[in-house]
Amino acid sequence: MIAVVQRVLEARVTVEGRLVGQTGPGxxxxxxxxxxxxxxxxxxxxxxLVGLRIFRQGDKHFELDVRQVGGAxxxxxxxxxxxxxxxxxxxxxxxxxxxxxxxxxxxxLVCQVAAQGVPTATGHFGADMHxxxxxxxxxxxxxxxxxx
Numbered sequence: 001m002i003a004v005v006q007r008v009l010e011a012r013v014t015v016e017g018r019l020v021g022q023t024g025p026g027x028x029x030x031x032x033x034x035x036x037x038x039x040x041x042x043x044x045x046x047x048x049l050v051g052l053r054i055f056r057q058g059d060k061h062f063e064l065d066v067r068q069v070g071g072a073x074x075x076x077x078x079x080x081x082x083x084x085x086x087x088x089x090x091x092x093x094x095x096x097x098x099x100x101x102x103x104x105x106x107x108x109l110v111c112q113v114a115a116q117g118v119p120t121a122t123g124h125f126g127a128d129m130h131x132x133x134x135x136x137x138x139x140x141x142x143x144x145x146x147x148x
Contacts, residue, residue, distance in 0.1 A: 001041040001105065001145040002081050004030040007054050011074045011133035013123035020129075021121035026071030027054075028133045032081035033097040033105045034146070041145040042105045046112035048143055049073060061139075072119035076131055077106045099126060 005027055012022035029049060034041075050066060050073075057063035066073060079102060083091035097105065103125050114120040123129040 001034060001037050001045045001109070002032050003045060003049070003143045004078075004081055005049065005052065005054070005141045005143055006133060007136045007139035008074075009134040009136045011131065013074065013076055013121075014130045014132070015124050015127045020127075021074055021076075021123050023072040023074040023119070023121050025069065025136070026066050026073055026119075028074045028076070028131065028135075030076050030078040030081050030131075031106060031109065032077075032079050033102040034082055034095050035097045035101070037097060037101075037105055037145065039105070039108060042108040043112060044145045045143065046109055046116065048145075050113060050116045050118055052141070052143070054139055054141065066118055067116070072121065073113055074121045074123075074133075075106075075110050075113065076123045076129065077102065077125045 008028045010024050011028035013020050053062050053065050055064040055069045079096040082096040083093050085091050110122055
């Protein structure tokens with residue numbers, strides 16, 4: 001599982017002009033499930049996102065996690081994050097999970113983040129979504145359960 005994590009002041013997702021998920025301060029996370037990911041990857045990713053110290057405290061830029069600042073997480077499924085761009089000009093998406101597996105593990109991730117007491121919002125899996133956000137910093141990290 002791979003994610004693009006952004007510290008945000010606010011974020012929201014719309015589908016066909018309708019608001020489907022939003023958050024105030026916290027994180028906006030674009031998540032892709034790899035075809036070889038397991039429940040363990042979802043569990044690891046949930047723990048990493050909730051515990052990641054990317055929020056300010058005084059002079060320290062990366063001291064607090066999302067729970068400590070009372071923040072929320074907007075999770076957005078985005079299979080293109082798994083795209084490979086090393087060769088050619090067209091991204092290869094062959095490492096992304098099929099939609100059924102992707103949805104299953106993404107839903108598991110959402111439940112596991114929420115179970116840790118973090119207010120959680122999402123987009124609509126598989127939909128053509130518009131993600132709006134105000135990146136705080138900007139602070140952006142790549143988190144990969146495969147350790148790469």
